[in-house]
Amino acid sequence: MIRFVLTFALLLASTIARAEIEVQEVTSPGGIDAWLVEEHSIPFVALELRFRGGASLDAPGKRGAVNLMTALLEEGAADMDARAFTRQTEEIAARFNYDASDDTVSVSAQFLTEKRDAAVALLRDSLISPRFDEDAVERVRAQVISNIRSNAKDPDTIAGMTFDRLAFGDHPYGSSRNGTEDSVSALTREDLQEAHGAALARDRIYVSAVGDITSEELGELLDALLGDLPEHGAPMPDKADYQLEGGVTVVDFDTPQSVAVFGHQGIARDDPDFFAAYVLNHILGGRGFESRLMQEVREKRGLTYGVYSYLVPKDLEALYQGSVASANDRIAQAISVIREEWARMAEEGVTEQELEAAKTYLTGAYPLRFDGNGRIADILVGMQMDNLSTDYIVTRNDKVRAVTVEDVKRVAERILRPKDLHFVVVGKPEGLE
Amino acid sequence: MRRYLAGAISALFAALPLHADEAVTDFTLDNGMQVVVVEDHRAPVVVHMVWYRAGAADERPGRSGVAHFLEHLLFKGTETMDPGEFSEVVAANGGRDNAFTSYDYTGYFQRVAADRLELMMRMESDRMVNLSLDQADILTERDVIIEERNQRVENNPGALFREQRNAAQFLNHPYGVPIIGWRHEMEKLSLEDALAYYGEFYAPNNAILVVAGDVQPDAVRTLAEEYYGKIPANPDLSERARPQEPPQTSERRMIFRDARVAQPYVSRSYLAPERDSGAQEAAAALTILAELLGGGTTSVLAEKLQFEERQAVYTSAWYSGQSLDDTTFNLVVVPSEGVTLRDAEDAMDAALEEFVKSGVDAEHLDRIKTQIRASQIYSRDSVESLANRYGGALAQGLTVEDVKEWPDVLDAVTAEDVIAAARMVFDRRKSVTGWLMSEEEMTQ
Structure with a gap:
């Protein structure tokens, strides 16, 4: 038994690293807000843009439009066709990435200081003047349909999509943002232009930049890049209505290992109890070998390679979900252990010791996230979307430290509902009704 | 945020530096362990890694998966640490740890605040030679790696296909055997198999220490000598030679x-x-x-x-x-x-x-x-x-x-x-x- 290690750890706990970054709030001459961290030691900039709304802005009957539109932003813009756009991007070694998720359209860019103007001009064209050329639309549409078909035979995706459908029905959260083969096949160029106008507008944009750029330069960049976007997009989508009750849904699929996604309603990001819930989840099934689920399902019984739970506070509804995968003849046991742990936590909460270990981990791990321009830019834009202020970086750990055993117990009773827990199991599970 | 090396980049691409610009120092300890230090002082973070020159392609025939199995078992405790305690201590220090196995190497890493480096070295050097396992660890963890195989391979036709393709590509070299192991061989892996692999390959003269982040090379050297330098080299470590491919003459x-x-x-x-x-x-x-x-x-x-x-x-x-x-x-x-x-x-x-x-x-x-x-x-x-x-x-x-x-x-x-x-x-x-x-x- 090695006791010196723990002593050593406690001694050091007081000197834990702090994130030493200085965030500037910048407003461009044209009125666009952004957060900036200047970091001039490497001659490039990481820029993150987020447009709130995302794939949930798909118009009725047009499921998949925002996703396909987003995929086409880099497939031809202004006077460049798809290949010309890519060649020009390659010539200046800029890196652009476009992605649609349920609540956002994300654009990530990295470019070298010496090619900044050329990079911004290209990125601007892709956001403001995408062409949606017929041949590009057909080519990318075929790729999306290929993905839809592959997803339809992938047990993890089937499990997630089935849970969403049962939970949210006809709301966009109830189906894949890719759309269906039918809906994607029917999308026209006009649909894509409409999706573009709906999703990419100045009234829903969040921006962060980290790297070799001053606040003045960033102000000019923002106006050049985003000044010509329309002021308003489509109204934000309605809240999603959670419809699922407790139980088990089995999706029969011939594969050796059953995959389960489980959950019930969760807790909103701006709820005053969110921090207590976050700490609670870390102890129940957060990342790491120390969580109760990992200890009980994997370490003690060897029933799985990984079991996790996670808070999913989306814009239009919050979920508390988890996942596990076990051989068909062992999944029933894994599920019963998870149910027991869920109920035990709801009843008993956590011990003082568990809480302390979780706090030490969470407060120590936080500053380690800030270790690169791209990663810092990503965190900063996420903070803005969560309506946090720049001083959150300094105060966040205090909020974690302030959580008490009583807080966790109260929140556990409030948000953990063992009876509402629904499992979607994909495979050939044995011993499940 | 502190400054790091100023990049001497001119306005023209022709002048872009070709040579890797990162601040890298390397040296070797007396017992043969190689050390590489990569400096980056932007954030007070360090990555501590030990890489062993031993992977799946170094396994004995019939024992496929043992390199990866042992990687899992290295978290099961030593003579002075309880099972799971390693990761617990890393987590209690706000850090993240994990490990990986490839054909040519097995690696262990932790990402922690820079002032925790010594603790990481103390624990990692301990499990280089002091692993302590019992039969129960073996059986539960073998179930875990079989579920890992289910998840990564059996549930994924593309992965099953790649496994067969590799086996067809390599006529003689062990690169044709999957890293995670053939299922029928994984099911029979024993404590003795794992310990035999450990005894053969886990030694300072078969390892590379990489420390990257907010550290000074001299300080790393001092700590490395203190913790890794005291472990004797394995005198029986043999030349690394796997069966090689014969001429491939048939599509x-x-x-x-x-x-x-x-x-x-x-x-x-x-x-x-x-x-x-x-x-x-x-x-x-x-x-x-x-x-x-x-x-x-x-x-x-x-x-x-x-x-x-x-x-x-x-x-x-x-x-x-x-x-x-x-x-x-x-x-x-x-x-x-x-x-x-x-x-x-x-x-x-x-x-x-x-x-x-x-x-x-x-x-x-x-x-x-x-x-x-x-x-x-x-x-x-x-x-x-x-x-x-x-x-x-x-x-x-x-x-x-x-x-x-x-x-x-x-x-x-x-x-x-x-x-x-x-x-x-x-x-x-x-x-x-x-x-x-x-x-x-x-x-x-």
Whole structure:
């Protein structure tokens, strides 16, 4: 038994690293807000843009439009066709990435200081003047349909999509943002232009930049890049209505290992109890070998390679979900252990010791996230979307430290509902009704 | 945030630094353990890694999966630490830890605040030699790795297909055996198997320490001598020599059917040389060749098969020269709706043939080189990936100098070199062509 290690750890706990970054709030001459961290030691900039709304802005009957539109932003813009756009991007070694998720359209860019103007001009064209050329639309549409078909035979995706459908029905959260083969096949160029106008507008944009750029330069960049976007997009989508009750849904699929996604309603990001819930989840099934689920399902019984739970506070509804995968003849046991742990936590909460270990981990791990321009830019834009202020970086750990055993117990009773827990199991599970 | 080295970048691309710009120091301890320090003082964070020059390809025949099994078991405690305590202590210090197993190496890492480095060294050096296991650990953890195999391989027809393809590609070399192991052999792995592998390979003279982040090389040296330097070298460590490939003289073709396949595709792999220390030129030419053929929408295969003939929804080519022994050059074509695998394969071969005949587009080659130079700047943003680059290279027979020279070697590749590399590598006698398809599809 090695006791010196723990002593050593406690001694050091007081000197834990702090994130030493200085965030500037910048407003461009044209009125666009952004957060900036200047970091001039490497001659490039990481820029993150987020447009709130995302794939949930798909118009009725047009499921998949925002996703396909987003995929086409880099497939031809202004006077460049798809290949010309890519060649020009390659010539200046800029890196652009476009992605649609349920609540956002994300654009990530990295470019070298010496090619900044050329990079911004290209990125601007892709956001403001995408062409949606017929041949590009057909080519990318075929790729999306290929993905839809592959997803339809992938047990993890089937499990997630089935849970969403049962939970949210006809709301966009109830189906894949890719759309269906039918809906994607029917999308026209006009649909894509409409999706573009709906999703990419100045009234829903969040921006962060980290790297070799001053606040003045960033102000000019923002106006050049985003000044010509329309002021308003489509109204934000309605809240999603959670419809699922407790139980088990089995999706029969011939594969050796059953995959389960489980959950019930969760807790909103701006709820005053969110921090207590976050700490609670870390102890129940957060990342790491120390969580109760990992200890009980994997370490003690060897029933799985990984079991996790996670808070999913989306814009239009919050979920508390988890996942596990076990051989068909062992999944029933894994599920019963998870149910027991869920109920035990709801009843008993956590011990003082568990809480302390979780706090030490969470407060120590936080500053380690800030270790690169791209990663810092990503965190900063996420903070803005969560309506946090720049001083959150300094105060966040205090909020974690302030959580008490009583807080966790109260929140556990409030948000953990063992009876509402629904499992979607994909495979050939044995011993499940 | 503190400043780091100021990049001396002029306004012209021609002046972009070719040489890796990262601050790297390396030295060797008296017991033979190699140490690499990568400095990045932007954040008070450190990555601590130990890489063993032993992976799945070093297993004894019939014991497939034991390297990876042992990797799991290294978290099960030592003479002075309880099972699970290692990760608990890392977590209690706000850190993250994990491990990985490849054909050529097994690695363990922790990412922690820079002032926790000593604690990490104390624990990692302890489990290098003091592992303590009992029968119960073995049985539960064996179930875990079998579930890991279920998750990564058995539930994924593409992974099952790749496993069969590798087995067909390597006639004699253990690269043909899956890293995670064949299921029937995993089920029989024993405590003795794991301990035999541990005793043979886990020693300072078979390990590389990589420390990257907010650290000074001198301080790392002092700590490394204190914790790793005291462990005696294993005098019985033998030369690293695996069974090598005989001449490959017969093209292999395979069809893999699985009801779970939604999107059929064609894959082709060719046996290819790897990067050798001091002689990386052939591998550099192959690296550029893969970029030209399959590196995105402006590549040769995309141009031909996706844009012009529209026979494919996706194409790719890739090659990683970082390998201890012979590796592979890979191509994949995912056909468009209504295009057979036969037609997709023929279209791919026609495109390759035309490329070799007509030569390299000079502008395309320039663009690729520009991006390689730029990646030297971008890669400095992630000290963890730099640490991985050096650790992997050193575990796979390369030196720190080889890694530093690699961008120069890539930049020196000419159009002629690329075509010569293509002629050399595209030898169908050394290839495996695979069709992945659903149960119903016809094979015409």
